[in-house]
Amino acid sequence: MRADDNNMLTGTLHYTLNHILILRLMMVFPFKKVKTLHNFLYLAASRSSDCPRPFIFIKLRSGAYSFEIQKVLSEFKRAEFLMEKEALKLNDQGREIYYSFAHVLKYHKFPQNCLTMAEKYGENLWRVNHEILFDRMFREKKVGDKIIFQPIL
Numbered sequence: 001m002r003a004d005d006n007n008m009l010t011g012t013l014h015y016t017l018n019h020i021l022i023l024r025l026m027m028v029f030p031f032k033k034v035k036t037l038h039n040f041l042y043l044a045a046s047r048s049s050d051c052p053r054p055f056i057f058i059k060l061r062s063g064a065y066s067f068e069i070q071k072v073l074s075e076f077k078r079a080e081f082l083m084e085k086e087a088l089k090l091n092d093q094g095r096e097i098y099y100s101f102a103h104v105l106k107y108h109k110f111p112q113n114c115l116t117m118a119e120k121y122g123e124n125l126w127r128v129n130h131e132i133l134f135d136r137m138f139r140e141k142k143v144g145d146k147i148i149f150q151p152i153l
Contacts, residue, residue: 050109
């Protein structure tokens with residue numbers, strides 16, 4: 001690991017709300033696939049008017065993909081916050097970072113909406129991979145089209 005990589009998430013680089021939200025979701029809910037996390041955040045953004053910043057997704061044949069979400073996951077992997085064998089499980093270092101910043105989430109509605117939505121799915125988070133296919137905006141777009149959720153100011 002290069003020295004720059006070590007500082008990526010531990011001090012000099014700021015955390016975004018998305019970093020902390022994704023840490024929280026991985027900490028509390030059993031996401032088994034990266035695809036499910038992308039689709040979950042798509043559905044959360046489509047059902048909420050409280051997005052803190054624009055969410056941009058690309059429609060795929062069987063779900064949605066966000067370069068920003070994937071970048072956050074890649075940063076977590078480079079910073080070694082994830083368990084080696086399970087792509088979406090935090091290790092001790094990842095949990096420590098989460099606990100350092102978790103308090104920020106209580107001041108924003110969108111993370112709270114995400115947590116409420118995830119609690120409704122419970123252990124059945126895989127259902128989001130099916131439900132996204134019935135989302136009105138998702139159905140209207142063609143594969144490869146951008147879907148942008150803007151915050152309402």
